[in-house]
Amino acid sequence: MRGPRTKLAERLLGPQNRHLWFWIFVGPFVLGLTLFTYVPLAWSVYLSFFDAHNTVSPTDFVGFxxxxxxxxxxxxxxxxxxxxxxxxxxxxxxxxxxxxxxxxxxxxxxxxxxxxxxxxxxxxxxxxxxxxxxxxxxxxxxxxxxxxxxxxxxxxxxxxxxxxxxxxxxxxxxxxxxxxxxxxxxxxxxxxxxxxxxxxxxxxxxxxxxxxxxxxxxxxxxxxxxxxxxxxxxxxxxxxxxxxxxxxxxxxxxxxxxxxxxxxxxxxxxxxxxxxxxxxxxxxxxxxxxxxxxxxxxxxxxxxxxxxxxx
Structure with missing residues (x-):
């Protein structure tokens, strides 16, 4: 006879929750990579097309x-x-x-x-x-x-x-x-x-x-x-x-x-x-x-x- 803990474990580890556990373990890494790598990289590309003296929020577009x-x-x-x-x-x-x-x-x-x-x-x-x-x-x-x-x-x-x-x-x-x-x-x-x-x-x-x-x-x-x-x-x-x-x-x-x-x-x-x-x-x-x-x-x-x- 299975107890309540066994049933809870089966529900948490069942096939329907695989995506949930995937993001629980991978999510923090993806979030950190996005915030500290991809966002600064994209912002650097954005700044390269502006006259950005002493500011990270430029308004003067200079193209190439x-x-x-x-x-x-x-x-x-x-x-x-x-x-x-x-x-x-x-x-x-x-x-x-x-x-x-x-x-x-x-x-x-x-x-x-x-x-x-x-x-x-x-x-x-x-x-x-x-x-x-x-x-x-x-x-x-x-x-x-x-x-x-x-x-x-x-x-x-x-x-x-x-x-x-x-x-x-x-x-x-x-x-x-x-x-x-x-x-x-x-x-x-x-x-x-x-x-x-x-x-x-x-x-x-x-x-x-x-x-x-x-x-x-x-x-x-x-x-x-x-x-x-x-x-x-x-x-x-x-x-x-x-x-x-x-x-x-x-x-x-x-x-x-x-x-x-x-x-x-x-x-x-x-x-x-x-x-x-x-x-x-x-x-x-x-x-x-x-x-x-x-x-x-x-x-x-x-x-x-x-x-x-x-x-």
């Missing part, structure tokens, strides 16, 4: 005037060039380093979980904190910091890492902090891909006389990592476009941001929230940047054959 002004601004195009330089190095460097670490950890027979955790640990650190550690402890000024201390041990001249433009040592600081922060995450992705490769492929290669090492990696391991490689490259390019925290916290000071190494998001930050507070122009730049990211992502997906059925 903000887009024309942004594309004709040398500072904005220079920031895009800065991004291309940054991306051209950070994407392949992170890819190769994370893949190398994944191959190394995957070959370990003991303490694999320990080393996986050690390499992944920097991912938990925020970009702001990591940038401040690099700026204040490792590459701090001319007389202080770990890097200049090591140079002093070897009798080399000390370097103003973040203010020297010839040669541009600040790129070394920016690239190393980005590598330290994100390599562990992509290493875990590659490690998951390596552990999904069927062992029988390596056994068949050994029977056929394939040499361990480069030959096996080239003909078996790397082709089997194709899907993981596509995802890693896509994420790396998108993250490079969104570079802001490490640039701003490493290079800015009480006088503001220097004229060099200014990525698009830093430029848009000063355009929209700086002294002029031109929210319309900044929103137009943000829309242009979003369109560039979308185009690059689609081109990459088509080039890599993402979503295409394999033979």
């Amino acid at each position: 005037g903000n887009y024309t002004a942004m594309l004709g601004d040398d500072a904005f195009t220079d920031s895009l060039v800065t991004f291309l330089v940054f991306t051209a190095f950070i994407v392949p460097a992170t890819y190769m380093l994370s893949l190398a670490l994944a191959l190394m950890v995957n070959r370990l027979r003991w303490a694999q979980a320990f080393f996986r955790s050690v390499f992944f640990l920097p991912v938990a650190c925020s970009y702001v904190v990591a940038a401040l550690i690099w700026k204040m402890s490792i590459f701090n000024g001319v007389r202080f910091g770990l890097a200049n201390t090591v140079l002093d041990w070897f009798g080399a001249d000390q370097i103003a890492w973040l203010s020297t433009t010839e040669p541009p040592w600040y790129w070394l600081v920016i690239v190393t902090v980005r590598l330290w922060l994100q390599t562990g995450f992509y290493m875990v992705l590659f490690l998951a891909g390596l552990q999904r490769i069927p062992p029988r492929l390596y056994e068949a290669a050994a029977v056929d006389g394939a040499r361990p090492g480069w030959q096996v990696f080239r003909h078996i391991t790397f082709p089997q990592l194709r899907a993981t490689s596509v995802a890693v490259v896509l994420l790396l390019v998108i993250n490079a476009f969104q570079a802001f925290d490490e640039f701003y916290n490493l290079l800015s000071d009480s006088r503001g941001y220097p004229p060099y190494a200014r990525p698009p998001l830093v430029y848009l930050y000063y355009t929209a929230l700086g002294q002029g507070q031109n929210l319309g122009l900044g929103s137009a730049g943000a829309v242009i940047l979003a369109l560039i990211i979308a185009v690059v992502t689609v081109v990459q997906a088509r080039w890599f054959g993402l979503g295409r059925k394999e033979d």
Whole structure:
């Protein structure tokens, strides 16, 4: 005999209430995503067509005037060039380093979980904190910091890492902090891909006389990592476009941001929230940047054959 609690549970969990429970669990996420992502995004697109100085409720419609002004601004195009330089190095460097670490950890027979955790640990650190550690402890000024201390041990001249433009040592600081922060995450992705490769492929290669090492990696391991490689490259390019925290916290000071190494998001930050507070122009730049990211992502997906059925 079923009690009242059993009948109540059957009514609540019955087929007619599936949609209710779906929205109970998914609804808060959808609401938060709408309020904090899609509404600001739509409002930014709206502002990009108005003269919005110091206001988020503009009335002067300018059409595509903000887009024309942004594309004709040398500072904005220079920031895009800065991004291309940054991306051209950070994407392949992170890819190769994370893949190398994944191959190394995957070959370990003991303490694999320990080393996986050690390499992944920097991912938990925020970009702001990591940038401040690099700026204040490792590459701090001319007389202080770990890097200049090591140079002093070897009798080399000390370097103003973040203010020297010839040669541009600040790129070394920016690239190393980005590598330290994100390599562990992509290493875990590659490690998951390596552990999904069927062992029988390596056994068949050994029977056929394939040499361990480069030959096996080239003909078996790397082709089997194709899907993981596509995802890693896509994420790396998108993250490079969104570079802001490490640039701003490493290079800015009480006088503001220097004229060099200014990525698009830093430029848009000063355009929209700086002294002029031109929210319309900044929103137009943000829309242009979003369109560039979308185009690059689609081109990459088509080039890599993402979503295409394999033979």
